Amino acid sequence: MISAPVQSSISFGTAKAAPGQVAIGELPIAVAMDGREVTIPIAVVHGLRPGPTVLVEGGLHGIEIATVEICRRLKDEVDPAQLAGTLVLAPQVNPWAFLASSRFTPQDAQDMNRVFPGSAGGTLSHQVARVITRELLDRADVVIDCHSCNPPSLYFTIVGEEGNAETRQRSVDLAKAFGYPVVLANTAYSGTLSGYCLQQGKPTITPEFVFSRRFDPVSIATGVAGVRNVLRHLDMLSDQHEPIEVPRPFTEVRTYRSIGATRGGYCFFGLECGQSVKQGETVATLRDCWGTELERIVAPHDGIIIAFPLQGNQAAGTGDKIAYIAYRTGNEP
Ligand SMILES: [Zn+2]
Numbered sequence: 001m002i003s004a005p006v007q008s009s010i011s012f013g014t015a016k017a018a019p020g021q022v023a024i025g026e027l028p029i030a031v032a033m034d035g036r037e038v039t040i041p042i043a044v045v046h047g048l049r050p051g052p053t054v055l056v057e058g059g060l061h062g063i064e065i066a067t068v069e070i071c072r073r074l075k076d077e078v079d080p081a082q083l084a085g086t087l088v089l090a091p092q093v094n095p096w097a098f099l100a101s102s103r104f105t106p107q108d109a110q111d112m113n114r115v116f117p118g119s120a121g122g123t124l125s126h127q128v129a130r131v132i133t134r135e136l137l138d139r140a141d142v143v144i145d146c147h148s149c150n151p152p153s154l155y156f157t158i159v160g161e162e163g164n165a166e167t168r169q170r171s172v173d174l175a176k177a178f179g180y181p182v183v184l185a186n187t188a189y190s191g192t193l194s195g196y197c198l199q200q201g202k203p204t205i206t207p208e209f210v211f212s213r214r215f216d217p218v219s220i221a222t223g224v225a226g227v228r229n230v231l232r233h234l235d236m237l238s239d240q241h242e243p244i245e246v247p248r249p250f251t252e253v254r255t256y257r258s259i260g261a262t263r264g265g266y267c268f269f270g271l272e273c274g275q276s277v278k279q280g281e282t283v284a285t286l287r288d289c290w291g292t293e294l295e296r297i298v299a300p301h302d303g304i305i306i307a308f309p310l311q312g313n314q315a316a317g318t319g320d321k322i323a324y325i326a327y328r329t330g331n332e333p
Pocket residue numbers: 060061064146147148
């Protein structure tokens with residue numbers, strides 16, 4: 001059955017698109033100390049036919065910039081005449097962290113992905129999260145929450161453990177449609193954007209691109225194709241699914257956990273991302289600058305190394321994450 005065309009335009013911030021149009025604009029999110037409004041860029045691709053609203057957002061962490069180029073290409077390449085529903089693109093939602101080349105919001109030292117859904121009386125990150133929640137998340141049916149792992153890492157998509165079983169299953173189906181290996185989160189952080197959306201019953205996936213701070217060509221090409229695959233899965237586009245090729249993929253849905261340092265030192269990896277690891281096998285060794293071994297990081301269970309997500313230099317202090325390991329679901333430590 002051919003559905004009736006969409007009649008009305010739609011607005012996100014100042015981006016107002018009539019059916020069959022693409023619009024760009026800005027969403028005010030705060031006011032700076034000099035009294036000037038702070039805005040984030042928004043694009044809206046508004047289909048001719050009715051359908052869901054899919055939000056692609058990124059840049060919660062200011063060093064993760066791949067979403068900027070992915071959204072630029074989606075804005076140019078998704079044809080609203082062929083689209084059922086609406087695609088909303090918000091590639092840079094934490095401009096302060098971006099300007100500081102930091103994961104965190106400098107003004108309040110917050111990780112903006114730990115403060116959702118935000119609060120009216122909180123610090124900058126909390127108040128901005130509240131605006132993003134109201135203006136973007138609560139108006140979307142499906143959310144693609146883009147991040148980039150620190151290198152080295154595989155390409156993978158995370159589905160959080162919040163929300164009910166149906167929402168999580170719909171999210172896993174979307175993650176499979178996207179095309180990267182899929183891992184379930186088993187280390188709940190409170191206040192994540194994806195956790196909030198899942199709790200609202202909104203299917204949500206978190207693709208992890210590689211190389212924070214860089215426009216990695218494979219991340220961008222597969223990110224664009226992956227979003228289009230999600231749109232196809234939702235019957236918003238009717239053309240062919242695009243197969244995605246990334247290094248060292250795995251097909252079964254696994255569950256991942258991070259393992260961290262209990263001491264500290266310069267970090268030497270014992271394995272490469274994508275390699276299988278056996279319980280008790282050395283994942284990394286921490287040494288002082290003259291080579292004295294300070295700690296040996298071993299795998300608590302058999303699995304696959306999917307990332308060494310060290311946040312700064314190739315070194316770790318007590319409590320820092322060393323590796324993400326993807327275990328067989330139900331067999332994680
Ligand atoms: Zn991130």
